[in-house]
Amino acid sequence: MAELLEHPKLLKGDSGEWEIVIGLEVHAQVISNAKLFSGAPVAFGAEPNTQVSLVDAAFPGMLPVLNEHCVEQAVLTGLGINGTVNKYSRFDRKNYFYADLPQGYQISQFEHPIVTGGYIDIEPEGEVPKRIGVTRLHVEQDAGKSIHDQHPTQSYIDLNRSGTALMEIVSEPDMRSGEQATAYLSKLRQVLRYLGTCDGNMDQGSMRCDINVSVRHPGDELGTRCEVKNVNSIRFVRQAIEYEARRQIRLIENGGEVVQETRLYDPNKGETRSMRSKEDAHDYRYFPDPDLLPLRLEDEFIERIRAGMPELPDAKRARFVKDYGIADYDAWVMTADQATADFFETVVKGRDAKLATNWITGDYFAYLNREGFDVTNAPIGAEKLGGLVDLISDNTISGRIAKDVFEAMIESGKDAAAIVEEKGLVQITDTGAIEAIIDEVMAKNADKVADYRGGKDKLFGFFVGQVMKATQGKANPALVNQLLKPKLDG
């Protein structure tokens, strides 16, 4: 394996080497039934404006009432990213005008977020592990959706998403490479999914990412940053960062200056471009929302949520290594998501963990890939796979036969034991029976026996093969080896 880099690669420019500095703002849609401040449902893909209450549409006189579960979800997430839950937080109005924001302001948390601090440990590809600081997590409303491609001169507005609860999770500018940003985003998504607070589906927009990028010569002060919006897949994060960093370097080296601005990432062209925002666009005139009292949380409330926190991926991975004696890499694979981890534990409980792990990562994952299933919906579930592993463990079948049995299970959907029984695949462990077959094979191949005894000991494999063939692979390979040697040696 290649050596892991202590420091990520720097970008080369005409004026020397450049370091990229990256911070991420992630908007994560809270998993809830109803919206943050209204009783309208939260669902993706519904008919336009059907999931909207008069609060979400900002009809005059409508008042927001905070959804308790969304608060719980934010607290749980804060604890999951090792943050401090603030017992006092407050909602502010962020004022701006846009067609899909009927209130004319977004209810957000500016001065007093619900969570401050925290961190996420990442393992960037090709680099040493790193801890990335989280500045804050706050709760806010989502806006509606504008659709621009339906009409030549009109934008279509759907308020279904308006008022949906979001968590904005802001990182410190701690990342120095696209790999680190990618690893951070993947890890954050994994933690959110474990916690059940956000589904992390970037293609449906339930997790969105803005990237703050600046460049500097190593050791210099931070450079002026640009915010890159609209990066809607983890794959694009690295591309957008690389492009934007190189653009800034080129600009500076040609005597220009980076202007703090918002830029849009265009996945088709692989470039970022200025949104040409007007200069006042970032004057949000925040002020406390007079419709909402401050949110005060009791210790009891926070502790109740802490007590219900699920085991998170890092802890689970360490436990799998410790309790089941599997390799760290396998434990990492098995904890990729909660469903895989649960599947793994069901299979290994009371079984040979290493054997079970090999089966899961080998034939079983190959089967899932080939048939387009995942661990939650595959016809061959944990119990059935476990049944197969049992038959190998207790020497009923050999590992070789087990592969055939597995294929038969896929075809028929039957249990391993039933197939073994039906097809008479039970492993031959009777030494007398195996010896009889060995004698037969040796008699048929007297010339080869002579060659073997004459020094061609490579022929040993040939005899093993013949015995296995004669038993249709059912002979216990270890026994065959053990019994064959003295007979051949005479």
Place this chain on the structure above:
Amino acid sequence: MALDQATVARIANLARIKVTDDELQAWATDLSAIITFVEHLDEVNVDGVEPMTGVGDFPLPLRADKVSDGGYAEVVTSNAPEGALGFYTVPKVVE
């Protein structure tokens, strides 16, 4: 505190309120008078008082996470000057 015309123009722009050039001075005078009046509050000694957004010490009311609203797109869009296919429509806003 006195507001000048440029500040008034900026505030009006941020609030999307149309104020013509010859109205600016009248607004500046009125708004300055309002702010000067509110500045009487500066006379209150607030040493040791945490900034607050209200004086009533009530807990924030919370709602259960239950769907109890929505499902009336026609009401939601009833005030829209223009619409199509269940959407509001507005002059194209794309940057």
